[in-house]
Amino acid sequence: MTTTAPPTHERREAADLTQVTFHETTEVFPETSRQALVTHSLLQTQRLLRRWTRDPFTMLQAIVYPALMLIMFNAVLGISVTRATGINSVYGYAPMIALVGAMFGSIASGMQLKMEWRxxxxxxxxILPVHRASGLVSRLLAESVRIMLTTVLILLVGVALGFRFNQGVLAGIALLFVPLLMGIGFATMVTALSVTSAKLPLVELLSLICSLLMFFNSGFVPTAAYPTWLQGFVENQPMSTAIDAMKGLSLGGPVAEPLIKTALWSVGAIALFTWPAIRGYRKAAGTPA
Structure with a gap:
């Protein structure tokens, strides 16, 4: 009786498997413990940030596209707005584009989330032995890091165009956290919409709405330049409140009122969309798209 030897490539794969070694586990946390939540969330945050940096679409949406928009707006409309208002238009455009970068970056990551679901x-x-909440927590942590980096890069471009922190260092540091405040609420909404339905283009429709809001806020042109019947909406929509707060922290002017309005918008979005995001994520993780 003769036996046939396995093919060469199969023998090689079997040999490779026998040489695989795994690192010895040094820390074992209960799956539902606080230590597991922190450890697993940081690990998945690192995964998301590494993936985003390797994805050209996300980098274009979050950094390249907003930076080019800031330069374009300043070149095309900047001189006209500056002459009409007597204030350098970059103090409105830089905050506006920083918010656009935060919002469109969240939309890009939301589309990636839908792809991971599919x-x-x-x-x-x-099904891995990880803390159940680490998936959502890591996404918000990764969004926070991305928003801060995007804001810093956009403001650096703004500084090259004439943007200055006239209210001092502390106000400048506070300014950096305004897009983060608004961005966390927006990212929570995007996450909820991303895991609500894999087939409905909810995130794509949100991108269209954000594009419209970009032309109806106090950073694009002063609120008084809009029709009277539209000024109330423009003044109080979330982008305008955040822009006004950032403008006050850099150029000078009211800060408390627009900052409170921005906080209310953000906290309201978190309160409204946190549970749908949790429920949708559980459903998406447990069922195929």
Whole structure:
């Protein structure tokens, strides 16, 4: 009786498997413990940030596109707005584009989340012995890091165009956290919409709405330049309140009122969309798209 030897490539794969070694586990936390939540969230945050930096679409949406928009707006409309108002238009455009970068970056990551759902990656992560909340927590942490980096880069471009922190260092530091405040609320909404339905283009429709809001805020042109019947909406929509707060922290002017309005918008979005995001994420992780 003769036996046939396995093919060469199969023998090689079997040999490779016998040589695989795993690192010895040094820390074992209960799956629902606080230590597991922190450790697993930081690990998945690192994964998301590394993935985003390797994705050209996300980098274009979050950094390249907003930076080019700031330069374009300043070149095309900057002189006219500056002459009409007597204030350098970059004090409105730089905050506006920083917010645009935060919002469109969240939309890009939301579309990636839908892709992970369709490919079954969320389901694979769900069956691993990791803290259940780490998936959503890590996304908000990664969004926070991305928003801060995007804001800094956009403001650096703004400084090259004439933007200055006239209210001092502390006000300048506070200014950096305004897009973060608004961005966390917006990211929570995007996450909820992303895991609500894999087939409905909810995130894509949100991108269209954000594009419209970009032309109806106090950073694009002063609120008084809009029709009277539209000024109330322009003044109180979330982008305008955040822009006015950032303008006050850099150029000078009211800060408390627009900052409170921005906080209310953000906290309201978090309160409204946190539970749908949790419920939708659980459903997306447990069922294929």
């Amino acid at each position: 490919k079954g990656l969320l389901s694979r992560f769900w």
